[in-house]
């Protein structure tokens with residue numbers, strides 16, 4: 001397997017069946033995220049206030065604890081104010097809705113992020129909580145008002161992961177206009193909004209999902225493949241047209257072959273795809289970093305809109 005270290009460089013000299021081939025360019029998230037954060041910082045300088053991101057979490061799922069603390073920490077590192085509400089898993093829906101209402105009315109709060117998913121045991125409705133967030137502070141871009149604006153080509157806050165995928169491709173100079181983009185996965189969080197953004201960028205878009213009869217044949221038509229499924233290594237080299245660009249959104253924890261207790265993170269795309277694709281985003285170190293950078297960027301945009309700049 002080629003070295004997929006996130007250095008943004010082409011790795012030459014990989015071999016398959018004795019033939020010399022060139023492995024995929026690595027679409028590393030860090031440099032692209034740094035560029036996005038530099039833009040966010042420049043916008044922050046022009047603001048009359050310090051933007052504030054408030055993160056709300058229900059329960060103590062280890063991945064959610066990690067993500068929420070990391071988001072609040074990254075906001076501070078960028079020079080923003082941040083807040084983190086860590087609520088017990090048995091918190092009532094009324095209490096969560098009251099908290100969201102108070103954050104909506106707090107003029108010092110620019111952006112509100114409620115970490116999903118809620119614990120399975122929680123009686124709080126995700127849909128109700130998302131709908132309660134002021135769309136102007138909805139920095140996760142998941143409120144139906146922002147979904148509608150995306151599809152109506154009106155300005156609004158964009159969902160972080162799809163917007164992060166677009167920023168990653170743009171950073172590496174990969175234009176999608178006129179390209180056939182196949183998105184695997186149709187979630188409200190990733191697949192569907194990404195289709196809207198790809199259309200906006202003039203791509204021809206196919207969305208494949210769990211009921212697509214011949215996934216391999218569909219994916220093989222793509223100039224650009226985006227995998228957002230949550231199945232380790234679902235996309236194999238045989239499914240990818242040679243030279244296609246492949247973006248791996250999946251984050252899956254699998255047993256660590258070296259015996260590590262916390263397991264190992266892998267994407268939805270098999271590493272062997274690097275031998276076929278012209279470019280591939282790594283997991284970890286690809287789309288994940290873009291998602292967090294986009295969240296902070298969205299918080300600055302929300303603050304700008306609230307102060308009518």
Ligand code: NAD
Pocket residue numbers: 161184185186187188189190191208209210211212215228229230231234249250251252287288289291
């Ligand atoms: P989801 O479970 O809501 O949606 C998964 C989608 O995959 C569904 O639309 C389903 O139809 C489709 N699917 C399932 N099995 C399939 C199959 N065999 N063939 C084709 N399609 C199939 O998941 P999600 O929230 O969209 O997340 C998808 C993945 O992306 C997960 O691994 C998640 O952890 C990851 N994720 C990463 C980031 C990031 O920042 N990198 C952000 C969000 C989600």
